Amino acid sequence: MTIAEMAGDRVGADFLRETDARLARRFGRLLACVHALDDPGVVDPALAAPATLRGWLGAASVGAVDGRGALVETYAAQIAKYWWPPVRDSRAAEDKFSRIYDFAFERAAAWMTSRLAAAPVTVHDDVHVGNILARALAPDGSPDLRLIDYENAHRGGAIADLAPYSRCCRDRTNVRAMLGAYHEARFREAPSRGEVERALFDLEVGLAFQMLDTLPKCRRVEADQGLDWACPSSRAPEDVPPDIHAHLDAAEAAFAAIDDAARGDDALRADIVDRGVLAAAAGRSTTATPPRQLRTRARG
Numbered sequence: 001m002t003i004a005e006m007a008g009d010r011v012g013a014d015f016l017r018e019t020d021a022r023l024a025r026r027f028g029r030l031l032a033c034v035h036a037l038d039d040p041g042v043v044d045p046a047l048a049a050p051a052t053l054r055g056w057l058g059a060a061s062v063g064a065v066d067g068r069g070a071l072v073e074t075y076a077a078q079i080a081k082y083w084w085p086p087v088r089d090s091r092a093a094e095d096k097f098s099r100i101y102d103f104a105f106e107r108a109a110a111w112m113t114s115r116l117a118a119a120p121v122t123v124h125d126d127v128h129v130g131n132i133l134a135r136a137l138a139p140d141g142s143p144d145l146r147l148i149d150y151e152n153a154h155r156g157g158a159i160a161d162l163a164p165y166s167r168c169c170r171d172r173t174n175v176r177a178m179l180g181a182y183h184e185a186r187f188r189e190a191p192s193r194g195e196v197e198r199a200l201f202d203l204e205v206g207l208a209f210q211m212l213d214t215l216p217k218c219r220r221v222e223a224d225q226g227l228d229w230a231c232p233s234s235r236a237p238e239d240v241p242p243d244i245h246a247h248l249d250a251a252e253a254a255f256a257a258i259d260d261a262a263r264g265d266d267a268l269r270a271d272i273v274d275r276g277v278l279a280a281a282a283g284r285s286t287t288a289t290p291p292r293q294l295r296t297r298a299r300g
Contacts, residue, residue, distance in 0.1 A: 008133030008146055015129050016168045016178075022142035024174035027132075028181035030145050031161050035121035035186060051152045053101065054213035055125045058157030058206065061108040064120040065156070072101050078216035079244055087244050096248045101212060103294045104255055111205050111262045114198035115187060116158050125152040127161045163206025167276055175200070201261070201269060204277040208254050211278075215247055250278065252294055257281040259294075 016024055049065065050056045056069040076094035080087055087093055109117075124131075126149055134143035162182070166175055179199050183191040191199065211218075254277050261269035271280040 006133060006146060006148060008135035008144075011129050011132045011134050011143075011145075015132065016165055016174050019171075019173050020142070021173065021177040022140050024177040025181035026138060026140070026142045026145055027165070028178040028183075029185045030147060031124075031127070031158070032182045032185035034124050034147060034161070035158050037122040048154055050123075050125065050154045050156055052125060052213055054160055054206075054209045055123065055152065055154060055156055057101075057104055057108055057209040057212070058123065058125075058160035059120070059154070060105050060157075061112045061117050061159060061205070062120045062157040063109055068102065068105060072098050075101075075213075075216050082217045083244055093244050093248060096252070097212075097216065100248065100251050100255060100294060103259075104209065104212065107255075107259055107262075108205075108209075111258055112157075112159065112202045113262075114195060114202045115183070115191075116162065116199050116202050120155045121158050123154055123156040123158065123160050124150060125154060125156070125160050126150075127164060157206075159202055159206035160209070163203050163210055166200070166203035166207055172200070175203070179203075197273060200273045204272050205258055208251070208258060208277050211254065212251055215251060218247065250281070253281040253284065254278055256294055257284060 016027065050059050050069070051071075053069070053071055053075055056065060056071065059065040076097045079093050079097065080090035124147060127147065131147060131149045133146045133148060135146065136144050138144045162178075165178065168174060176196060179196055180191060183189070183195070183199075257268060257272065257280055258277060261272055268280065268284070271283070274280075275283075
């Protein structure tokens with residue numbers, strides 16, 4: 001699809017930060033509309049493979065792809081290309097990045113239990129504030145939203161589009177409103193409280209996917225990253241140079257926490273939903289019992 005021009009203003013970096021349930025519900029319905037484009041007469045079921053690692057991981061969570069994905073080595077190679085100061089032992093960093101990805105790819109389908117992961121959908125996979133336009137007010141008084149730029153679209157997991165907005169508010173008011181509207185639009189019924197909690201956990205898994213996708217170029221990973229899991233563009237202070245190895249350790253701890261929570265650690269699961277996966281994983285690393293190392297297959 002080619003669009004010559006579409007009226008509207010980009011929503012801006014503060015999108016959904018303020019408690020505005022109307023706007024959050026409208027955004028949820030918008031994503032449900034995109035994900036409903038799964039009629040073979042509208043979208044080819046053999047749509048192109050995901051163009052990003054977050055897309056591959058999201059697709060793996062719903063069984064929409066086979067194999068590891070050819071992008072992993074390309075992403076890993078970016079560690080040595082984009083980091084400054086130069087990465088010490090870049091090969092070891094690249095190998096660890098690939099091992100973490102392999103673990104996430106293999107376990108993705110076992111982690112997600114909400115209806116968000118019930119089946120593959122048509123995924124936009126580039127839902128950021130620059131691609132969301134707001135124009136005339138809708139009947140409920142909230143801006144009418146439109147989503148542009150579908151070049152990354154593929155058959156995969158809805159989580160790739162929903163996850164970036166799971167930590168826009170500490171009290172989760174907007175997130176719950178968005179999930180409720182999305183669920184009603186996609187499944188034609190309101191979600192139960194238990195379903196919302198499962199969806200919130202799945203969104204944290206999706207955020208971990210986003211983190212891994214941006215990690216090779218990201219100079220700082222924080223426990224309370226905001227919208228879009230955006231990486232700061234400015235360089236860190238000279239006296240605190242960024243460290244890719246610390247970033248990889250944080251990613252490994254996050255996925256280990258997700259896996260343990262999915263295997264039955266209910267207290268950890270509740271902590272991930274409440275505080276976010278990075279904060280919960282960081283909290284575990286300060287206890288007497290360190291988080292376990294990921295067990296992944298050796299790469300051939």
